[in-house]
Amino acid sequence: MNTTNNIVPAQVIALKKQQVILKTETNEVITVAAPKGKNKHKIFMLTMTDLLRSGLWIPVNRVLHQLMRYDWFDTQIINYSF
Template sequence: MLLDNNLRIKNIMPVQIVKVLYPQITVRSEAGEYLIVNISEQQLADPLFWATAKDIAHAKLWVPLGHTYHQLLADDWVLPQKDELALLK
């Protein structure tokens, strides 16, 4: 199910990655606000994460960012399936 049909969308905002310079990623919201992404220790140490972030920035794709913690979402714009949701409770 897409997040457009779920209340969880209120905690997510679409952003474009505008700058990737280790150890920081800068994004721009739809409103034009610039934010710094909070990056986990695992992401900091992952060269594939940084290469992917640069590719996304180059392609000018919109990605989901959590409002509260300013973290990129691993599950993209899709909610987990019903059986996965049962495990979250």
Template sequence: MLLDNNLRIKNIMPVQIVKVLYPQITVRSEAGEYLIVNISEQQLADPLFWATAKDIAHAKLWVPLGRTYHQLLADDWVLPQKDELALLK
């Protein structure tokens, strides 16, 4: 189930990665606001994370970012399956 139908969507904003320069990622929101992504220690040490971030920036894809902590979301735009089951009850 997509997050469009869930209240959690209010805590998420779509952004485009505009600059990837270790150890910082800069994104642009739909409103044109530029933000710095908060990156975890694990992400800092992960070369695959940085390569993927560069690929996403090159493709100009929109990715979900948490509004409060400015962190990229691992589960993308989809609710985890357990949340889907709770909505069906």
């Protein structure tokens, strides 16, 4: 099975209490569950709200229904060098 096509760019198009709804370039709709835990959930949903407003494309695994964890999501700002 070729997993390269499973990672696709998607935009956040809607937010629900425990879910993020994304749309791929081919208009496939993917639902991702928000993380459990009050602090993680709050920060995650604030980030998703910003992505919804900005329209940025983010990597998502269309089969596993998970956001890909790359530097854009995991690295703290103090770890970046400009």
